[in-house]
Structures are given as structure tokens and as C-alpha cells.
Amino acid sequence: MDRFQAMQVFTRVVDANSFTRAADSLGLPRTTVTTTIQGLESLLQVRLLNRTTRRLSVTPDGAAYYERCMRILAEVDETEALFRHVTRGPKGRLRIDVPPSIGRLIIIPKLCDFYSRYPDVELVIGMSDRPVDMVQEAVDCVVRVGELQDSSMVARRIGAFQIVTCAAPLYLQQHGEPGTIEDLQHHQAVHYFSSRTGRNMDWDFVVDGEVREVQVAGKVAVNDAEAYVACALQGFGLIQAARYMVLPHLESGELREVLPQWSPSTHPISVVYLHNRHLSPKVRAFVDWIAELFGNCPLLGGCSKDMAESECRFASHEKGNTMREIIDRTNTAEAIF
CATH class of the missing domain: 3.40.190.10 (Periplasmic binding protein-like II)
Known part of the structure; x- marks a missing residue:
């Protein structure tokens, strides 16, 4: 069984809530879709879908497997995108979260410059100071002020508040x-x-x-x-x-x-992203763009070139998200069931 294709078929059935509609969207015979789901359930030894002649529903195991499949398939797409249509530049939806003051006063006024460089990126900007769960909320990267604590993130120092x-x-x-x-x-x-x-x-x-x-x-x-x-x-x-x-x-x-002879300490500014997102061309484009934006502004403590080009790794594992790692996570997702 082609496990990646089986994941694609399963997630399409869940999204479409129909074997027939999923088959049509994938260009496959309905019998192939049915056989694929049956084979997947046999491989995992669990029921993923409850189906009758009138109704289709996802089981609890099916819902958990669906979430893992969506992450794995998204990572496969991002990995392949690195080597496909390289000359066309970054493309796709990019969700970021930034402090409101940075969003309104720094990023929004320069959006025309960003889109002149990356016209195919759909930028979704959240503005908040609250902690953001980047996995659960599907956020690609965030800009944060202050020292960073999370050891599962990659952070690039882009400046400092005076x-x-x-x-x-x-x-x-x-x-x-x-x-x-x-x-x-x-x-x-x-x-x-x-x-x-x-x-x-x-x-x-x-x-x-x-x-x-x-x-x-x-x-x-x-x-x-x-x-x-x-x-x-x-x-x-x-x-x-x-x-x-x-x-x-x-x-x-x-x-x-007041008290100009004693300056308060500066606050570091970093752009932060998940360790398995840094290969995405759209994330890399935004990170490089905002680093340049801050570096050109003296009031934001423009970083030195060496600092701007260096990245701080909080996790101890190697950079990169290889196809081998994706396959390992596929095996883990299946082993759970």
C-alpha cells in the first residue's frame, strides 16, 4: 500500500464527508477509494470511519489519525515546494503573529514593499501580546519582544527596543x-x-x-x-x-x-518559528524581509550584519526537516494505532 496516497485519500474523504465526492476530487474510481480506506483500517487495526448508506462519521481514532496525517502531508508539500518552480518565488498562505505596536507602526506601513517582492504570498497578520500556540493555531512565525524561553523554537534576533x-x-x-x-x-x-x-x-x-x-x-x-x-x-x-x-x-x-543619564536596558526583538517550518520558502522570505526592515531602522537597534545573519537555535537537534524525518513521523503515527 502507498501509505502517503492512503493518507491523502483518507483526509480527502474526511474533508468531503463523502466517498463519492472524495473520489471525484482525486480523479479516482469510488471502488479504489473504498478499498484504500479498508486497507488503511486493516493496516492500523482500528476503525477510522463509521459509515452507513446515509451517513459518514469519523471515529475518535480516525480524528486523531486525521490530525497527524494533515501535519505530515503539509510537511511533504513544503519539502517538495523547495524544489518545484524555484524561479517563481515563495507562494501560499503565511500566518504570522506580532505585537500590536510592531504591526501597526512598523509592518503595516511597509506591506507594499513586501508584496512588491513576494506578490504570491497571502499574508495573514494577527496582532496580540498573548502567548500563541503555533501548532494548535497553525501560525507559521511570530515576532516577540524580550528573552525567549521555549526550547522547541528557532529564533532569529532582528533588533532591540531602545x-x-x-x-x-x-x-x-x-x-x-x-x-x-x-x-x-x-x-x-x-x-x-x-x-x-x-x-x-x-x-x-x-x-x-x-x-x-x-x-x-x-x-x-x-x-x-x-x-x-x-x-x-x-x-x-x-x-x-x-x-x-x-x-x-x-x-x-x-x-x-527624564533621567536621560541612565538608560533602561534594551529589549531584544526576535522572529520565532517552529523547528520544522524553517525550510518553507514563504517563512524564509518573511524572516529575511523583516530582519532587513528592522536592521535599517536605528531606533530599533539595527543589528550588525553578523547578528542578522546568525540564528539562535534553542533546540539541540540539527536544522532541517528531511524526508527521512517525515517518514519516521509517518511510522510513529501508524504505530499509535
Whole structure:
């Protein structure tokens, strides 16, 4: 039995909810489709489908096998796409997830440039700061700020946020301007809390080459970057924000930098993708494009060429997703049943 063809037939039957429609879409006789499913069930020694003359339904084992088949077939398609129509460039649907501020202020304004290079890519952009399950939500890659923890991902460092401490003139008129870090104990801050943990992000400053964390009181906490800046503009307190976000307000005088002699630590920015997705031409195209985009922007801590070209591997296994690995996963999927 051709196991890959059997997987294709099975998934098409499930998608079409019909042996006849699946046979028509695959250009096969209905008897071939029926025989293939029967052979697959015999091989796995489980029932994948319940069928009567009027109704077709997937068994629990069939549903689990379907999910694994879809992943394996998608990986086969991506592997073959590397060597097919190379001159045509990347093609297909690419789903990404980025922080809202990066999406609105950096990526969206440059989308015309992306599509001038890759007109056949269908880009689906999610904007959130919440943790994304890239497997369950079928996300190809994400852009994240801060140190990364997940050891199952591949991450490429593309830049860093330069952070500035600032406040509205109204706030400084009412509370005075801090002259030292110690003065912050008499001030109010607008806090930014993590959507993942619910805790406020720490304030810090780099003093004599070392990072010093500071506690600042506050009455308002938000988890949206635009709301964070808006609260500062209304005089609710000091903030530590990415300089690229507040630069227009600093230039207009709506916000004023304080304690400029002590800069907060920078926040690394990375584009992250699953270890078995990095071969996809469309993922590679987006990763290279956004790395170039950040590298050309001084406010985003444009990386050196060496850093931009290097990739940080959090997993210990080799790069690459070979056909041998796909076949091994096929055997594993079948062994479960």
C-alpha cells in the first residue's frame, strides 16, 4: 500500500464527508477509494470511519489519525515546494503573529514593499501580546519582544527596543522632575502588565554597566502599548516605553524624557518559528524581509550584519526537516494505532 496516497485519500474523504465526492476530487474510481480506506483500517487495526448508506462519521481514532496525517502531508508539500518552480518565488498562505505596536507602526506601513517582492504570498497578520500556540493555531512565525524561553523554537534576533523614561509636562509640573533614580520612590508610574503572567513589567536602569531594577508606585496598569502611551500623555505618571513609539510625542513636547543619564536596558526583538517550518520558502522570505526592515531602522537597534545573519537555535537537534524525518513521523503515527 502507498501509505502517503492512503493518507491523502483518507483526509480527502474526511474533508468531503463523502466517498463519492472524495473520489471525484482525486480523479479516482469510488471502488479504489473504498478499498484504500479498508486497507488503511486493516493496516492500523482500528476503525477510522463509521459509515452507513446515509451517513459518514469519523471515529475518535480516525480524528486523531486525521490530525497527524494533515501535519505530515503539509510537511511533504513544503519539502517538495523547495524544489518545484524555484524561479517563481515563495507562494501560499503565511500566518504570522506580532505585537500590536510592531504591526501597526512598523509592518503595516511597509506591506507594499513586501508584496512588491513576494506578490504570491497571502499574508495573514494577527496582532496580540498573548502567548500563541503555533501548532494548535497553525501560525507559521511570530515576532516577540524580550528573552525567549521555549526550547522547541528557532529564533532569529532582528533588533532591540531602545527604551526611554518619560512623562507628560503636566505630570512633571505637578510632581516635579526626578533628578536621581532614588527620587522615583516619590513618583507615580503607569505600569504595563504581561498578558501571559498578569504581573507588571519591571522597571530598570543600566548603572555602571549593570542592570538595576527599581520599584515605582502606580495607580494605573494596562496591557496595550498604545493605551500605555495614552495614559502617560494624560499625566497619569512616568513610563518606560520603546523610543520609536514615543518619538513623535518627544519631538512635539507632549512627552519629556527624564533621567536621560541612565538608560533602561534594551529589549531584544526576535522572529520565532517552529523547528520544522524553517525550510518553507514563504517563512524564509518573511524572516529575511523583516530582519532587513528592522536592521535599517536605528531606533530599533539595527543589528550588525553578523547578528542578522546568525540564528539562535534553542533546540539541540540539527536544522532541517528531511524526508527521512517525515517518514519516521509517518511510522510513529501508524504505530499509535
